[in-house]
Amino acid sequence: MPNILILTSVVGGGHVFRDIAIAIELKKLLPPGYEFIFVSGDNAFQMLSNEGLKVEKIEGVSFPTNLGTIDFLKFYLILLRSEFIQSFQLRKLIKKYKPALIILDEFFFLTDYCKTWKIPVVFMCDFIGVPRSPFLHNPFRSSLEAFFDWLLFAHLPKKADKWIYIGDPDHILRKEWRSRINSKNILAVEPITKLQYTEPPSxxxxxxxxxxxxxxxxxxxxxxxxxxxxxxxxxxxxxxxxxxxxxxxxxxxxxxxxxxxxxxxxxxxxxxxxxxxxxxxxxxxxxxxxxxxxxxxxxxxxxxxxxxxxxxxxxxxxxxxxxxxxxxxxxxxxxxxxxxxxxxxxxxxxxxxxxVKTRLKKESYFKGNGHNIAAKAIADILFQTSDD
The missing domain is CATH 3.40.50.2000 (Glycogen Phosphorylase B;)
Known part of the structure; x- marks a missing residue:
């Protein structure tokens, strides 16, 4: 039975439901027999478990926060540490499930690791650039941000079989970054949420x-x-x-x-x-x-x-x-x-x-097809792999 590992970001709950939406649609496109195994930590692991899905637990991330503020320099370093530990945990999962494909939802340093195992890999993210602090103001942070930006845009599109940007182009911070979604091997799809597979009530x-x-x-x-x-x-x-x-x-x-x-x-x-x-x-x-x-x-x-x-x-x-x-x-x-x-x-x-007395006029901001397009791109990778 072919297995697909979906590594759902341990940071925030929104990743859980967009990954579920894509998995539901992907299952419709693939031949019978594929099994989806979700992998995550912390609260995301618990959310996936509560949805009745098969899920494996990995290292989580602790936010360095206080009263609505966050030290992002510390957070970058925590991400580096956590993905280093997660690489060892992923090794065990690869040996256990021998996946036909791995989907990485905002795991930035595991793409190269997956490729060393000759496993097709999809990277997904809801941002496409990292703001940089002035170098003279904070050289270490600025250098770290420049590295993340290079990794995100220059390195990962070359290493992943498909890089999927999930989000509204209007949400992209800078004009020059918006041009990135037209770059080779980056697919842009609109936001994906639980509402793609659970229609909201009146x-x-x-x-x-x-x-x-x-x-x-x-x-x-x-x-x-x-x-x-x-x-x-x-x-x-x-x-x-x-x-x-x-x-x-x-x-x-x-x-x-x-x-x-x-x-x-x-x-x-x-x-x-x-x-x-x-x-x-x-x-x-x-x-x-x-x-x-x-x-x-x-x-x-x-x-x-x-x-x-x-x-x-x-x-x-x-x-x-x-x-x-x-x-x-x-x-x-x-x-x-x-x-x-x-x-x-x-x-x-x-x-x-x-x-309290305001009612927003509901507008059609989104088509609601982001999960369809993402799933189709992922399925194409599997079909191409099987043909090879």
């Missing part, structure tokens, strides 16, 4: 499913599955008394995901606030809400754009991907942005009150 259906009343004003705060975001819950919780003075029948839902245990929150929940851990039907909360407060993970942001609920986006300070995604959201849909370092109860209360 507002009325979602409220019925969740037990929300039609006359309630629902505010949902979600921080993904990275384990970062307690500071955001705390600020909104402190804003609730102000909000209740001007918003009748306010209902507040906190969704912690994995990495933040609801019972470990170090503050007392205000009346009207409900807290959840990981929920499998997050799209129902999006659809049922009047306002969403999110961090600026690209998958969460994309799903909110697809559903059309007004949102406040709070990017993690120093996290260049999230900070850029916030700018993208503001330009794309007029999303209200608050920097992570500026969070307070008053700031959050003012932002939420501004949006």
């Amino acid at each position: 507002r009325q259906t979602a409220r019925l499913e969740l037990g929300f009343k039609n006359d309630e004003t629902v505010l949902t705060v979600t921080v993904g599955c990275s384990g970062i975001g307690e500071y955001l819950f705390k600020a909104v919780n402190e804003a609730v008394p102000q909000l209740q003075q001007s918003i009748n029948k306010l209902r507040v839902e906190f969704i912690c995901g994995y990495g933040i245990e609801p019972e470990d929150l170090d503050f007392i929940l205000q009346r009207g606030v409900n807290v959840h851990g990981y929920v499998k039907n997050i799209e129902a909360f999006y659809a049922a809400s009047d306002v969403l407060v999110i961090q600026s993970g690209i998958t969460t942001a994309t799903e909110c754009l697809m559903i059309g609920t007004p949102m406040v986006a709070v990017p993690i300070t120093g996290h260049w991907e999230q900070e850029h995604t916030a700018k993208y959201l503001k330009k794309k849909a007029g999303t209200l942005i608050i920097n992570g370092e500026d969070i307070s109860s008053n700031v959050m209360a003012d932002a939420i009150k501004r949006l």
Whole structure:
């Protein structure tokens, strides 16, 4: 039985669902008998397990974060360390499953390793360039960023059998980077989320499913599955008394995901606030809400754009991907942005009150075919390999 290993990034939960969407579509295109084995760590491993998928556990990554900020220099070094350890774990998996193909969702240093085993490999990523700090300001960080950028654009497209950029071209940070998606062996597909294989419910259906009343004003705060975001819950919780003075029948839902245990929150929940851990039907909360407060993970942001609920986006300070995604959201849909370092109860209360009576006009931002195109490209590699 031919096996396909899908290494899902251990950083953030959005990678899980785009990989599942691609796998579902790929299975339709391939002959019967292919088995898909997912490989991940930390919260992503748990999410894949909860979806009932076959998954192997590997080394995870701990975020060096504090109150909505991140030290990306440390994060780069942590990535280097983790992928070094993961290479040894991957070796065992290759011997165990003898895969016909390996898909790497944002594993930057394992492509060459896979090729040494003469295994076809697909690399996927939702960014196509790395911003560089001024060299004189921080020579070490600048050099490290230049190395990552070279690896991402110059090296990996030559080594991988296919390099797939997953995202909106409008989300690419710089004009010169947008030209990269036209380069040889880089395939650009639009954002892929859970909504590609799980149609979101209507507002009325979602409220019925969740037990929300039609006359309630629902505010949902979600921080993904990275384990970062307690500071955001705390600020909104402190804003609730102000909000209740001007918003009748306010209902507040906190969704912690994995990495933040609801019972470990170090503050007392205000009346009207409900807290959840990981929920499998997050799209129902999006659809049922009047306002969403999110961090600026690209998958969460994309799903909110697809559903059309007004949102406040709070990017993690120093996290260049999230900070850029916030700018993208503001330009794309007029999303209200608050920097992570500026969070307070008053700031959050003012932002939420501004949006509570707003309804976004739902627009067709995306065609919804990114998973189809990605799966077709991957299947072609397998067909070509079998012909050879």
